[in-house]
Amino acid sequence: MDSAKLTPASSGFVLAAAITVLVNTALACAKDADAPLKAFMKSIAGHDWTTQGLFDLVLFAGLGLIFTYTRIGEKIEPNRLIAALVGAVVIAGLGLALWFGFT
Amino acid sequence: MHIGISDVLLLAHATFGVAGCLAALWVFVETLSARAANIGRIRTGALVTAACMAAACICGGYWYLHFYPAEKALILNGPWPFAHNLFMETKEHLFFATGILAFLLPIATREKLDTNSAARKLVLSVAALVAITGLAMEGAGAVIDHGVKIALLQNVSKETR
Numbered sequence: 001m002d003s004a005k006l007t008p009a010s011s012g013f014v015l016a017a018a019i020t021v022l023v024n025t026a027l028a029c030a031k032d033a034d035a036p037l038k039a040f041m042k043s044i045a046g047h048d049w050t051t052q053g054l055f056d057l058v059l060f061a062g063l064g065l066i067f068t069y070t071r072i073g074e075k076i077e078p079n080r081l082i083a084a085l086v087g088a089v090v091i092a093g094l095g096l097a098l099w100f101g102f103t
Numbered sequence: 104m105h106i107g108i109s110d111v112l113l114l115a116h117a118t119f120g121v122a123g124c125l126a127a128l129w130v131f132v133e134t135l136s137a138r139a140a141n142i143g144r145i146r147t148g149a150l151v152t153a154a155c156m157a158a159a160c161i162c163g164g165y166w167y168l169h170f171y172p173a174e175k176a177l178i179l180n181g182p183w184p185f186a187h188n189l190f191m192e193t194k195e196h197l198f199f200a201t202g203i204l205a206f207l208l209p210i211a212t213r214e215k216l217d218t219n220s221a222a223r224k225l226v227l228s229v230a231a232l233v234a235i236t237g238l239a240m241e242g243a244g245a246v247i248d249h250g251v252k253i254a255l256l257q258n259v260s261k262e263t264r
Contacts (some may be wrong), residue, residue, distance in 0.1 A: 004221040006214065013210045014225065021200045028196035047168055049195060053160070056199045058208065078221035082228050089232050092200050093193075093239070100192035101185075 004078065009064075012082045016063035018088040024056050025092040029092030029099045109170040116163035120237055123205060125133060127177035127233035130208065134226045137216040145226070149208040152233060160198065164221035167195065178250040181257055186250025194243040204229055209211040233244060 006014070030057065031038040031048055036061035067073045130148040133141050162224050171191075178187040214222030 003215070003219045005219070006221055010214055010222065010225065013207055017203050017207045020203050024196065024199045024203075032192075046175050048210065049167065050164070051201075052196075053164070053199055056203060060104065064210075080240050082225055086228055086232065089200055089204070089236065093197055093236070095195045096196050097189065101189045 002086040006074070006078050006081070008074050009068045010072045010080055011078070012067030012069075012071070013073075014058050014085055015067050015073040015076065018081075019063055020056055020060040021085075021088040021092050023059060024052070024074060026093050027052060027055070032099070033103065046070075047065065072100045110165060112162045116159050116166060117154045117241065118243075119159035119162060119258075120241055121142070123152050123159055124234045124237035126155055127205070127217040127230045127237065130212070131227060131230040131234065134216060136225055138227075139217050139225055142216060146209065146212045149212040149230075152208050152230075153205045156202055156233070156237070161165070161204050163198070168225070174247075174251045177254040178247070181250060183237040183246075183250040183253055186247050188242040190246045190250075194240055197236060197245025198240055201233060201240060203245065206232070208233065236260070242261045 017063060031041055038048045038056070041051040045051040076084075126148050130145055130152060133148060137145060175187050175191070178184060178191075186200055197221045208226070211222065211226050214225070215225050216226060
């Protein structure tokens with residue numbers, strides 16, 4: 001029989017991935033516009049890019065675990081979750097290209 | 104002939120990136136006809152995708168931090184400054200999205216793909232996104248490389264005039 005539900009882990013980590021991709025995009029634009037933020041990020045791991053990568057990884061894993069145990073992702077219909085993830089990646093790609101292309 | 108650590112890291116970065124895209128494509132194709140017999144291959148493909156993208160990130164990240172500044176200076180003084188301002192800036196930040204998606208793939212493939220249509224749709228979407236964004240990274244890398252090349256050619260043509 002065909003089931004159409006995702007497990008708490010899958011749905012939780014999909015939601016975490018969508019949020020992390022959007023936060024990553026916002027952070028990339030924010031540090032480009034705000035020199036003190038970039039300097040602060042550089043002071044943490046030696047380079048702002050390294051800090052951003054580590055931050056993304058911790059955010060994805062942390063949110064994924066929280067959403068898995070609270071089962072928040074399960075409450076969202078799978079097609080909406082998938083659309084949110086695809087939309088987040090499209091926004092990230094276009095947003096970053098527009099930001100760095102026109103600033 | 105001299106092959107330095109910079110060359111090895113840069114080529115390894117591109118190679119692992121392409122391998123990750125191919126592995127994601129492998130997962131996509133296997134998932135189209137997911138059944139009990141190929142679940143193991145799908146999960147192996149997902150792990151290979153994540154491992155290749157992690158290796159691409161480590162090689163590319165080390166190269167970017169230690170060897171890119173000299174190339175960046177060349178690009179910004181050359182005819183194609185947008186190779187850095189647009190392509191490298193977008194690539195270095197969008198790559199984190201590709202990495203997150205690659206790490207999501209092994210989690211998504213733990214689902215019962217042969218009996219769960221929503222899970223199949225999820226794996227197909229994530230694998231496609233990894234392959235598409237990964238190939239976009241490869242294209243951006245080629246533009247950045249060309250930005251360095253034409254900057255160097257401009258310098259050489261000035262010297263030979």
